[in-house]
Amino acid sequence: MSNPASPSSPAPLRVGLIGYGLAGSVFHAPLVAATDGLTLDTVVTSDPDRQAQARAEFPDVRIATTAAELWDRDLDLVVIASPNRTHVPLATTALEAGVPVVVDKPLAATAAEARALAALAERSGTFLSVFQNRRWDNDFLTLRRLLADDELGEVQRFESRFERWRPQLKGGWRESGAPEEIGGLLYDLGSHVVDQALVLFGPAVRVYAETDVRRPGAETDDDTFIALTHANGVRSHLYVSATTAQLGPRLRVLGSRAGYVKYGLDPQEGALRDGLRPNGDLPWGEEPPHLWGRLGSGESPLTGGGIPVPTEQGDYPAYYAAVEAALRTGGPAPVTAHDAAQCLDVLEAARRSSREGVVVEIPAAE
Numbered sequence: 001m002s003n004p005a006s007p008s009s010p011a012p013l014r015v016g017l018i019g020y021g022l023a024g025s026v027f028h029a030p031l032v033a034a035t036d037g038l039t040l041d042t043v044v045t046s047d048p049d050r051q052a053q054a055r056a057e058f059p060d061v062r063i064a065t066t067a068a069e070l071w072d073r074d075l076d077l078v079v080i081a082s083p084n085r086t087h088v089p090l091a092t093t094a095l096e097a098g099v100p101v102v103v104d105k106p107l108a109a110t111a112a113e114a115r116a117l118a119a120l121a122e123r124s125g126t127f128l129s130v131f132q133n134r135r136w137d138n139d140f141l142t143l144r145r146l147l148a149d150d151e152l153g154e155v156q157r158f159e160s161r162f163e164r165w166r167p168q169l170k171g172g173w174r175e176s177g178a179p180e181e182i183g184g185l186l187y188d189l190g191s192h193v194v195d196q197a198l199v200l201f202g203p204a205v206r207v208y209a210e211t212d213v214r215r216p217g218a219e220t221d222d223d224t225f226i227a228l229t230h231a232n233g234v235r236s237h238l239y240v241s242a243t244t245a246q247l248g249p250r251l252r253v254l255g256s257r258a259g260y261v262k263y264g265l266d267p268q269e270g271a272l273r274d275g276l277r278p279n280g281d282l283p284w285g286e287e288p289p290h291l292w293g294r295l296g297s298g299e300s301p302l303t304g305g306g307i308p309v310p311t312e313q314g315d316y317p318a319y320y321a322a323v324e325a326a327l328r329t330g331g332p333a334p335v336t337a338h339d340a341a342q343c344l345d346v347l348e349a350a351r352r353s354s355r356e357g358v359v360v361e362i363p364a365a366e
Contacts, residue, residue, distance in 0.1 A: 013327055014041035016075045018067050018090060019082035020050040023104050025057075026272050027133060027316070028081045033058060034279040035320040037328070042073060044082075071097050077127075077327060080104060083173045084182035088113050091128070095120045100127035100327055105191040106347070107340035109182045114344050118337035129323060129333035130340040134192040135199060137266040138287055138314035139251050145312060147200065151295060152255030158197060158236045159252040162189040162265075163244035169217055177219025184220035186211055186347055189240035194350075195343045197228055197236040203342065204228040204236075207360045209350035214243040226350045231364070251293070260309065261301045262293030268314045278317045285314030 015032050017024055020043050033040045042062045043054040051063050064070060067090055070078060080090045080103045088108050094101040095117065107130045108114045121128035134140060146152060169175055176183045186209075198204065206229040211221040223243045228236040239248070251262040268278075268285050278284040289308065296306025322334035342365075349360040 010037070010328070012037055012039040013076035013324060014039055014074075016042040016044065016064075016070045016073065016078045018044040018070070018078065018080050018086075020045040020047070020054050021081070023131075024079075024081035025050070025053060026269070028079050028102075028104070028131070029054070029058065030272055030277055031133075031316055031320050032079065034277055034317055035324055037324040038077070038320060041075060042070060044070065067093070071099070075099060077102065077323070079131075081131075084109070084187070085173075085180050088117065091117055092120065095124055095126050095128065098124060098126055102129050102131055102323060104131045105195070105340065106182065106187050106344065107337060108344065109179075109187075111341040111344035111348060114337050114341035118341065121337065127327060127333060128337050129326075130335045130337060131319065132192070132195050132335045132339070133268075133316045133319055134196060134266075135335065136315045136318050137196075137268075138285055138311045139262045139266060139293065140196055140200075141312035141315070142262070142293065142309060143200070143251060143253060143260060146253075146260055146295065146309070151258060152253060152260060153257030155201070155234050155253060155255045157252075157254045158201060158234060159239075159249070159254075160193045160196060160236065161239040161241075161248045161250055162193055163239060163241045163247045165245055165247070166242040167215060169215055175218065175220060175222075184211075184222070184224075185240045185242060186221050186224050186226075186350060190224060190226065190238070190347055190350070191343060193238040193240060194226065194228075194346045195339070197230075197238060198339075198342055198346070201230045201232060201234040201236065203231045203362070203365065204346050204349075205231050205362055205364070207346055207349035207353055207362060209353040211351070211354040221354075224350075224354075226346070228346065258295055258297045259306075260293055260295050261306070262311075264291050266314045268316050272316075283313075284317070287311040287314075 044064045046065045077100045078094050173181045208227040211224045214223045223241045226238040249261050249263050253260045292308040294301035294306035295309045299305025353360045
C-alpha cells in the first residue's frame with residue numbers, strides 16, 4: 001500500500017478498483033498501491049477466488065461485490081478494469097455521480113461513445129482518463145528520445161509489432177465473437193500500437209487493414225495488420241497477433257538518415273505478473289545491454305549493423321503519478337478521452353477496411 005501521509009502531506013486519495021482480472025490485479029492494483037498520494041481502498045469483484053487474492057496482496061483493502069456499492073463510499077477516484085462491455089455504462093455512472101474515473105483501454109466500442117463520455121466529463125467538470133500504459137514502455141520512450149534528438153532524419157516508415165505465439169485458445173470474453181464484448185486483438189493490442197503511432201506521428205488520414213481468425217474454434221480476430229498513412233506523410237505498419245511462430249522486431253523505424261530496430265517486449269508486464277513491484281523490489285523497468293536496440297544504416301542489426309542504443313527505463317508508475325497530480329491540482333489527464341476517440345476512429349476504420357477490402361479515409365478533425 002502507499003506510504004502513510006506525513007503530518008505535512010495531504011491524506012492519500014482513496015481509490016476504488018472495479019475488476020480484479022488480468023488488468024485489475026496485474027496492472028492497476030499494484031500501480032495504484034505503489035503511487036505516493038494514492039491508496040487502494042476498495043476492490044470490486046464477485047469472484048471468491050479473486051476476493052481472496054486481493055486480500056492476500058492488500059490486507060487492508062475493502063471488498064465489494066458490485067460496482068453499485070462504490071458510489072456511497074466517498075472515494076476520490078474509481079478505476080474501471082472490468083470487461084470492455086462495461087466501460088461506457090460504468091464510466092457514465094461515475095461521471096454523473098461526480099466521481100473522477102480512469103478507464104482501461106479501449107474506452108468504448110466507438111469513437112462516438114468516447115466523445116460522448118468526454119463531453120459528459122467536461123459538462124460535469126469531472127476528471128476522466130484512459131489507461132494507456134504502453135506510452136511508458138521502454139522502447140517507446142527510447143524512440144521518442146531518438147526522434148527528439150533527430151537521430152533518424154525524416155521518418156518514412158514506422159513498424160510496430162505486438163506479437164505472441166498462443167496457438168491454443170484461452171477462452172473468456174476477450175476471445176468472444178459477440179459484438180457487445182468488444183473482443184479480439186484489434187481492440188485489445190491494437191489499441192496500444194495505434195495509440196503509440198498517433199502519439200509519435202500525429203493523426204492518420206488513411207487506413208488499410210487485414211484482420212484474420214486463424215486458430216481453430218476462434219470467434220474473433222487473432223492475427224491483424226493495420227497500415228496507416230499519417231497526415232504528415234509517415235506510414236505506420238502495425239501488427240498484432242496471437243499466432244506468430246517467429247516473432248519479428250518490436251519496433252523498426254526507418255528514416256532518411258538512419259533506422260532503429262528493437263527486439264523484445266518491455267519487461268514491466270512480466271515483472272508485475274511475477275509479483276514484483278515498482279516501489280523497491282528492483283531497479284524498475286531497466287533492461288540489460290544485450291537487449292538494447294540498434295541505430296544505424298546499411299546492414300541488419302542481426303549481423304552486427306548499427307550501434308547499441310541504451311534503452312530508456314520503462315515507467316508505468318508515471319501514469320498514476322500523473323493522475324494523482326492532476327487530481328490534486330486540476331491539471332490535465334495524462335491520457336484523455338479525446339485521445340481514445342482518435343484511436344477508436346482508426347480502429348473503426350480498420351474494421352471496415354478489413355470487412356470491405358477498401359482503404360478508408362479519416363476526415364480531418366474539425
